[in-house]
Amino acid sequence: MRRYSHTMGATTVLWCFGLFIWIHVSAQNYAGDMACTDKPQVSCGDNVCTCCTANDTAEELETGICVKTGLTYIPRMPDSVRYLIFVSNNLSAVKSPELVFSNVTEVEHLVLAWNSMCYFGPNVFSGLKNLRYLDIIGNFLTMESVRNMLSIPGLLSLSALHCDLPSPPANAFTNITSDVEIIILSSRHAGQVYDMTAFCSLSQLKVIALSLSKVINVTTTCSLQIEYLELRENGLHSLPISCSDKSESLFPHLKTLDMAGNSIDYVEKACLPASDALDLSENTFLVFESDRLKIKQFPNLRVLSLNSSTSLIWGVLSKAFSHPTLQCLVLDRCYIDFSDRGRVASDAFAGCPRLTVLSLMYNLFDDVDDARFLELFGSLNLTVLQLSHNKISLISWKIFDHFQNLRELDLVNTGLSDLPDGVFSSLRHLNWLDITDNKIATVTERTFSEEMRQELSLLGLGHNPFMCVCDLMWFRNWFVSQPTLFLDEDSSELEYACNNLAVTKLAEFYLTDQACVLSQSVNVAIILVTSAMIVTLTTVSLVFRFRWHIRLALYEVFRGRGDVKRMRLLADHFRYDVFVSYTSEDLPWVRAHLMPELEGRLGLRLCVHERDFIPGNNIVDNIADCVQSSKKILMVFSKDFVHSQWCQFELTFCLTHVMDYNDTLLIVCVDDVTSRDMTPAMTAVLKTTTYIQWGDHGDAVGSFWGRLRLALHEVTDMAVDVDRAEDVNVAVERDVAVDRDVVV
Numbered sequence: 001m002r003r004y005s006h007t008m009g010a011t012t013v014l015w016c017f018g019l020f021i022w023i024h025v026s027a028q029n030y031a032g033d034m035a036c037t038d039k040p041q042v043s044c045g046d047n048v049c050t051c052c053t054a055n056d057t058a059e060e061l062e063t064g065i066c067v068k069t070g071l072t073y074i075p076r077m078p079d080s081v082r083y084l085i086f087v088s089n090n091l092s093a094v095k096s097p098e099l100v101f102s103n104v105t106e107v108e109h110l111v112l113a114w115n116s117m118c119y120f121g122p123n124v125f126s127g128l129k130n131l132r133y134l135d136i137i138g139n140f141l142t143m144e145s146v147r148n149m150l151s152i153p154g155l156l157s158l159s160a161l162h163c164d165l166p167s168p169p170a171n172a173f174t175n176i177t178s179d180v181e182i183i184i185l186s187s188r189h190a191g192q193v194y195d196m197t198a199f200c201s202l203s204q205l206k207v208i209a210l211s212l213s214k215v216i217n218v219t220t221t222c223s224l225q226i227e228y229l230e231l232r233e234n235g236l237h238s239l240p241i242s243c244s245d246k247s248e249s250l251f252p253h254l255k256t257l258d259m260a261g262n263s264i265d266y267v268e269k270a271c272l273p274a275s276d277a278l279d280l281s282e283n284t285f286l287v288f289e290s291d292r293l294k295i296k297q298f299p300n301l302r303v304l305s306l307n308s309s310t311s312l313i314w315g316v317l318s319k320a321f322s323h324p325t326l327q328c329l330v331l332d333r334c335y336i337d338f339s340d341r342g343r344v345a346s347d348a349f350a351g352c353p354r355l356t357v358l359s360l361m362y363n364l365f366d367d368v369d370d371a372r373f374l375e376l377f378g379s380l381n382l383t384v385l386q387l388s389h390n391k392i393s394l395i396s397w398k399i400f401d402h403f404q405n406l407r408e409l410d411l412v413n414t415g416l417s418d419l420p421d422g423v424f425s426s427l428r429h430l431n432w433l434d435i436t437d438n439k440i441a442t443v444t445e446r447t448f449s450e451e452m453r454q455e456l457s458l459l460g461l462g463h464n465p466f467m468c469v470c471d472l473m474w475f476r477n478w479f480v481s482q483p484t485l486f487l488d489e490d491s492s493e494l495e496y497a498c499n500n501l502a503v504t505k506l507a508e509f510y511l512t513d514q515a516c517v518l519s520q521s522v523n524v525a526i527i528l529v530t531s532a533m534i535v536t537l538t539t540v541s542l543v544f545r546f547r548w549h550i551r552l553a554l555y556e557v558f559r560g561r562g563d564v565k566r567m568r569l570l571a572d573h574f575r576y577d578v579f580v581s582y583t584s585e586d587l588p589w590v591r592a593h594l595m596p597e598l599e600g601r602l603g604l605r606l607c608v609h610e611r612d613f614i615p616g617n618n619i620v621d622n623i624a625d626c627v628q629s630s631k632k633i634l635m636v637f638s639k640d641f642v643h644s645q646w647c648q649f650e651l652t653f654c655l656t657h658v659m660d661y662n663d664t665l666l667i668v669c670v671d672d673v674t675s676r677d678m679t680p681a682m683t684a685v686l687k688t689t690t691y692i693q694w695g696d697h698g699d700a701v702g703s704f705w706g707r708l709r710l711a712l713h714e715v716t717d718m719a720v721d722v723d724r725a726e727d728v729n730v731a732v733e734r735d736v737a738v739d740r741d742v743v744v
Contacts, residue, residue: 036050036052036063036065039052039053039054039055040052040053042061044061044064044077044078044081045064045066045074045075045076045077046075046076048066048069048071048075049064049065049066049069049075049077050064050065050066051063051064051065051077051078051081052065060078060080061078061080061081062080062081062082062083063081063082063083063084063085064077064078064081064083064084064085064104065085066084066085066086066087066089067085067087067088067089068087068088068089069089070089070090071086071089071090071091072089072090072091072092073091073100074086074091074100074101074103074104075103076103077103077104077107079106080106081104081106081107082106082107082108082109082130083107083108083109084104084107084109084110084111085111086110086111086112086115087111087112087113087114087115088113088114088115089115090115090116091112091115091116091117092115092116092117092118100124101124101125101127101128102127104128105127105128105129105130106130107128107130107131108130108131108132108133109132109133110128110131110133110134110135111135111137112134112135112136112139113135113136113137113138113139114137114138114139115138115139116139116140117136117139117140117141118139118140118141118142118145119141119142119144119145120141120145120148120149121148122148122151123148124148125149125152125155128152129153129154130154131152131154131155132154132155132156132157133155133156133157134149134152134155134157134158134159135159136149136158136159136160136163137159137160137161137162137163138161138162138163139160139163140163140164141160141163141165143165143166143168143169143172146158146160146165146168146172147172147173147176150173150176150178150180150202151176151177151178152179153177153179154179155178155179155180156179156180156181156182157180157181157182157183157184158180158182158183158184159184160183160184160185160186161184161185161186161212162186163185163186164187165185165186165187166187166192167187167192167193167194167195168195168198168199169198170195170197170198170221171198172198173198173199173201173202174201175201176201178202178203178204178205179204180202180204180205181204181205181206181207182205182206182207182209183199183202183205183207183208183209184209185208185209185210185213186210186211186212186213187210187213187214187215191214191216191235192214192215192216193215193216193217193218193219194210194213194215194217194218194219195219195220195221196208196218196219196220196224197219197220197221197222199220199224199226200220200222200223200224200225203225205224205225205226206225206226206227206228207226207227207228207229207230208224208226208228208229208230209228209229209230210230210231210234211230211231211232211233211234212232212233212234213234214234214235215231215234215235215236216234216235216236216237217236217238217240217241218231218236218240218241219240219241220240220241220250222250223244223248223249223250223251223252224250224251224254225252225253226251226253226254227253227254227255227256227274228254228255228256228258229251229254229256229257229258230258231257231258231259231262232258232259232260232261232262233260233261233262234261234262235262235263236259236262236263236264237262237263237264237265238264238266238267238268239257239259239264239267239268239270240257242254242270242271242272243269243270243271244271247271248271249271249272249273250271251271251272251274251275252273252274253274254272254274254275255274255275255276255277256275256276256277256279257272257275257277257278257279258279259278259279259280259283260279260280260281260282260283260305260307261281261282261283262282262283263283263284264280264283264284264285265283265284265285265286265292266292267280267292267293267294267295267297268294269297270294270297270298272297272298273299273300274300275298275300275301276298276300276301276302276303276325277301277302277303277304278295278298278301278303278304278305279305280304280305280306281305281306281307281308281330282307282308283308284311285306285308285311285313286311286312286313286314286315287313287314287315287316287317288306288313288315288316288317288320288321288348289315289316289317289320290317290318290319290320290322293320293321295321295323295326296322296323298323299325300325301323301325301326302325302326302327302328303326303327303328303330304321304323304326304328304329304330305330306329306330306331306334307330307331307332307333307334308333308334308335312334312335313334313335313336314343315343315344316336316343316344316345316348317345317348318345318347318348318350319345319347319348319350319351320345320348320349321348321349321351321352321355322350322351322352323351323352324353324354325354326352326354326355327354327355327356327357328355328356328357328358328359329352329355329357329358329359330359331358331359331360331363332359332360332361332362332363332386333361333362334362334363335362335363335364336360336363336364337363337364338363338364338365338368338372338373338376339364339365339366339367339368339372341372344376346375346376348376349376349377349379349380350379352380353381355380355381355382356380356381356382356383356384356405357382357383357384358377358380358382358384358385358386359384359386360385360386360387360390361386361387361388361389361390361410362389362390363390364390364391365387365390365391365392366391370396370398370399373399374398374399374402378402380403381405382403382405382406383405383406383407383408383429384406384407384408385403385406385408385409385410386410387409387410387411387414388410388411388412388413388414388434389412389413389414390414391414391415392411392414392415392416393414393415393416393417394416394417394418395411395416395419395420395423396420396423397420397422397423397424397425397426400423400424400426400427401426403427404426404427404428404429405429406427406429406430407429407430407431407432408430408431408432408433409424409427409430409432409433409434410434411433411434411435411438412434412435412436412437412438412460413436413437413438414438415438415439416435416438416439416440417438417439417440417441418440419435419440419443419447421444421446421447422446422447422449423447424448424449424452425449425451425452427452428451428452428455429455430452430455430456431455431456431457431458432456432457432458433456433458433459433460434458434459434460435459435460435461435464436460436461436462436463436464436495437462437463437464438463438464439464439465440461440464440465440466441464441465441466441467441499442466442467442469442471442472442475443461443472443474443475444471444474444475445474453478456485457485458485458488459485459486460486460491461486461496462486462491462495462496463495465499466496466497466498466499466506467498467499467500468498468499468500468501468504468506468509469500469511470511470515470516472509473510473511473516476506476507476509476510479496479506479507480507483507493505493506493507574629574630574631575605575607575626575629575630576605576606576607576612576626576629576630576631577598577604577605577606577630577631577632577712577715578598578604578605578606578607578630578631578632578633578634578666578712578715579606579607579626579627579630579632579633579634579654580594580606580607580608580634580636581633581634581635581636581647581650581651581654582635582636582638582641582647583636583638583640583641583643583644583647584610584644585638585640586636586638586640586641586670587610589636589670589694590608590636593694594606594636595608597705597708598708598712602709602712602716604712604715604716607626607629607630609622609623609626612626613626619646620649623649623650623653624653627653627654627657628657631714631715632663632666632712632714632715633654633657633658633663633665633666634665634666634667634668635650635651635654635665635666635667635668635685636668636670637667637668637669637670637673637682637686637691638669638670638671638673639671639673639677641673641682642673642677642678642679642682648679648681651679651681651682651685652681655681655685664689665685665689666692666708666711666712667685667686667689667690667691667692668691668692668693668694668704668708669691669692669693669694670694671694692704692707692708692711
């Protein structure tokens with residue numbers, strides 16, 4: 001699916017989506033190379049080269065290609081050849097035109113890349129009167145050779161990438177007549193300051209491209225008349241020096257400044273009154289704030305690109321992009337978390353009255369709801385919105401009600417699984433919509449209104465997992481009747497396939513009307529039976545899920561009011577005062593805190609399974625015997641308790657036990673256990689029983705032991721009574737012994 005529209009202005013398209021002038025310049029130089037792809041080819045140039053026509057219908061050969069032939073000369077080509085690609089051969093030096101170019105006098109595009117050339121003499125191209133584009137990439141040339149090439153009459157473009165050229169002297173190009181409008185250069189002189197003063201002598205020059213050169217600063221001592229300056233992927237920390245000593249612009253006509261791939265994190269003073277496009281992508285910005293970008297220094301700025309694939313943008317502050325003339329803003333691959341109000345101000349995009357194109361691909365929208373989205377972007381009068389490769393999942397008509405002027409909307413690979421009926425109905429001007437590569441299974445007649453279907457010129461729905469059933473038949477018929485609406489030059493019917501039917505394209509899927517129609521009585525019967533099953537299953541599942549809640553509630557209503565528990569405590573003979581249920585991960589807490597307090601200070605006898613379970617006995621028997629032989633049961637809830645099967649068994653067994661004896665469980669929580677992690681039994685107990693929470697600090701610890709002693713008062717009171725009884729028995733035995741001594 002075509003990703004970018006051609007309905008916007010040319011400058012906006014080029015800048016908003018990275019299609020910069022330099023790309024077209026390079027394409028012109030290598031147009032001949034591309035022209036022979038999939039075209040009829042014949043041998044030419046002494047049978048060592050290849051020639052082809054411009055297209056399938058042309059008769060004359062227009063392109064000649066000689067690549068890695070080892071030639072030391074340029075062979076004779078047909079007079080019709082206009083593009084000559086002479087790459088990776090062996091033209092070490094060119095001094096005399098009659099010895100080299102006499103066989104190709106009609107060429108307009110000449111590529112002499114990687115030929116080990118080191119020198120071009122004066123007037124060397126004088127015989128090539130139609131030459132307009134010259135590419136000498138990958139050779140080792142002197143500045144004198146460059147001067148000679150700039151002097152070629154009629155030459156419009158010179159590309160000298162990878163020629164190891166230093167910054168030219170200020171007088172390098174004086175006293176020459178040059179028609180060159182475009183110069184493409186690169187340099188290997190790392191850390192250099194590049195002086196562009198020499199280019200002021202070239203009156204026709206419009207474009208300078210100096211990329212991949214490790215330049216750290218760019219200066220000029222005169223006014224350059226260029227309109228486009230590209231300084232991509234250097235070592236620049238600031239914009240080129242553009243203000244003279246008198247604060248006048250040194251680039252008065254510069255419209256486009258491309259500074260992508262440098263180390264800029266702050267924009268200093270700039271004198272660029274004509275600039276309408278600024279690319280600061282892939283620099284080192286961490287926060288977008290107005291006083292660091294200073295985009296208001298560009299009074300005519302229309303396009304701003306701040307893509308970032310190398311660093312995470314930490315924040316976007318208030319009115320970061322505020323500008324009265326800004327029309328297009330690109331923030332792709334910045335991974336900005338728009339849900340974080342602490343990092344992205346609610347008015348970050350305020351102050352942009354003319355902003356109509358906004359690209360936000362590859363950012364973070366995971367937790368952005370309708371209100372937050374409108375808070376950020378609702379004030380913008382957008383016509384183009386790019387949101388692809390964000391996690392959005394659900395969209396609402398409430399959002400699009402505020403963007404009724406949208407003409408293009410990109411929702412590619414956003415995780416959308418459903419298109420609500422009429423979600424785009426308010427977008428009356430929308431003619432380009434791309435929802436490719438999502439999780440949409442069906443599209444119905446209600447998804448797109450009749451008015452919208454008539455307005456759309458391109459609708460991308462490829463690479464979605466369509467469920468080819470009766471509900472999809474309407475969309476299938478629409479797709480078959482208007483294939484050009486869904487397919488363009490970059491897509492095919494293979495993108496539209498049935499996810500539930502192997503090797504079946506959407507266009508091939510078909511069901512008759514009879515297969516999709518059932519009688520009303522059958523529909524009613526299906527609905528009634530299905531409803532009854534749903535009610536039954538729901539009731540059963542609810543009863544099962546809340547079985548302990550129900551059982552505990554009934555227990556509270558019907559349990560006896562007699563003193564069954566007290567009678568059991570007085571009548572039975574117990575080996576333990578308290579049975580402690582815990583998981584092995586909480587044993588350190590039991591040993592360090594619970595046992596010293598209850599056994600050491602209160603004198604109670606605890607049943608701890610590591611110590612008191614009888615070896616060799618069945619675990620279930622040990623649990624049953626020890627619970628029955630304990631006066632009270634204490635459960636130690638924790639995150640690990642949740643995942644222990646034996647602890648859950650003990651909880652279930654102990655619940656049954658306390659219900660039988662009209663008793664209650666003692667619950668202590670040693671850490672925070674979230675409700676979603678708890679089992680139904682634990683949830684029921686915590687909702688019906690007051691539990692005691694453990695805390696590490698002084699006040700919390702004291703409160704914990706005080707509440708636990710209060711909960712164990714029945715056991716501790718009995719312990720005191722037993723102690724007193726034992727003291728009385730000891731005293732009586734002592735008196736009897738004394739009496740015996742007296743009698744004797």
